[in-house]
Amino acid sequence: MVAEHMAKAFDEEITQLRGLIAEMGGLAELAISESMEALVKGSQSLADSVIARDLRIDALEQDVDKLAIQIIALRAPMADDLREVIASLKIAGILERIGDYAKNIAKRSGKIDGREAFEPLTLIPAMSEIAEEMVHDVLTAYAARDSALAQEVMERDAKVDGFYDAIFRNLVSFMVERPATITTAAQLLFVARNLERIGDHATNVAEQVYFAATGDYLGDRAERPEN
């Protein structure tokens, strides 16, 4: 836990910063689940609301930027406070990207034909569930400053990658057999690609959470001597 700061205003600002990040995270999570629902059910209105809500994520990212810069400029934070601010700045950028991927999935939902008879469409929600859970858990790790959970989320990325490979092969063979479905299948390829990227970005957030909590970088932790 961060110790109580002598300057109460500083403490308030850090809390506000974390609140903004969490708000972005919540919006990104909802964007993923709703874009997937829109894709599976073919609901244009739901897709539109996902696209519209992305503006709010963008606005929040700007708020985080401003606040983080203001904190660095006025308070000159040190040690874990500085890590917290830097990590928040980076996480905001990543969450904004995640929101964009979800928005992209929502945009593609209107271009899927023959939803009922399209078998690979059942694989994609399963993949999305894993990616969504990664985002959910990494945000919980951020809220709890839980480095162990962050590390666990990173390990889950392999599952999403495995799913992506399976869906890729599945879709390609589907296209070979039924050339009429190429347009739809190509759209779904991009959807799967977006989900795979969301998984990668969840790992990136996990790295930042780990960094903010421990001061170590997860990537080169193995090479470092124990101290």
Next chain:
Amino acid sequence: MTNKIRRPWAGMTLATVVLASLGAAGMPAPMVVLTGLAWLASLWIPRMGAGESAVRTPTARTDHEALARAAMCAALEQVGLAIVLMRGHRIIAANAAARAEFGAHIVGQDARVALRHPDAVKLLYLADGGSVTIRGLSSSGSLWQLTRQRIDERYWTIELRDRSAEADIGRAHTDFVANASHELRTPLSAIIGYVETLAEDPGRVDADTTARFLGIVLREARRMQSLVADLMSLSQLEAEKHDVPTDHIDLALLAARVVGEFPPGMVSTGQSSGPRVVLLRPDEPNSPIGAIGDTKQLEQMLRNLIDNALKYGDSARPVEVSLARGKRGMAMITVRDHGTGIAPDHLPHLTRRFYRTDPGRSRAAGGTGLGLAIVKHIVERHRGKLDISSTLGEGTQVTIHLPFSSPAAPPASKPASKSVSQPGERVDQTAAPANATLTNEILPGAKAPKAIAGPVS
């Protein structure tokens, strides 16, 4: 004390002057003295009060507030409902239920960090509080109702009510009809398909194929029959859920009878001719265990459990049924197989209708998907308890606890009302009285005392 309080010189002087002039004006001396004393005393009272409060006011109020808040937090701590206390947007306290659900880290954080969902964030910004229902707040598929209420200008509470279970129940009812029709449709479409083939051109299908097709039709029709039978018993059980059964039965006899129904010999492998089901009595091998229940239902319960154990157990090792007097007046029936076991994830759902851990295997074995749901209902009607435990690779064990009575000897002539009104007198002190009382507790509405009144063998 006195050195802290400044003497009210001005007031004293004023009092002396006024009193002196009153005395001069012709007031009686005792009255003047009394008034003077009262006046002087009244000068000190507000001073002392003011002196104390001047020193203490801020701390006293904070102490008081902190005390009140601590008392409130202590009172809310063990409440089953998740409740958080907030100052502005920051969570300053969360009770045990809230910490268990959302993690201990939420205390001291911005509420957005704890709740995160856009609808929850919207609720935080509502000026007058309010209530929202949110899907997927803690985990995907969960349903929460959040109510934010104002305490005073700075403090708020949020009450978080988990509605997931209620949503599940509502969904379960609608699912049931859909599932039941789906389950009936599967064998029906097989039957229609095969019969159509046979009927279209009788000459073109050879005798072997005809026999095979008819075999399939018969098997599917039987499956439909058992499914309909299961559905009927389930709806019957639902209907009499609240009537406590009244038959006096001997569980030992009943178990022996049901176990005896299963013929010996390994049908599937044909290797061994040993018994497929064995009945074990670890304690008092031959004594009866009396209980109050519905014979047909208890037989069905045991039959379903043994059926399951045979279907999913290791066919080379027998299914063990054991019967014992457990603690606290409960008889214990255990059915154990040595099969592959069931993954822990499935265990909570096993008693749900049409829930299958492996749908293909269950249907191939002729399962309806209703067996354990029926068992659960029967156990509930008998005020018993059902426990399923399983270890992967070792097997599954189903344990049922049923309240037992003292050895059964139904005294049909005794009027029930009399026994109920004076149960204490009718308890035979040589028979285990603890069991008798427990039976009374467990079956408050039942005619249990009738059994207790009977002679003890």
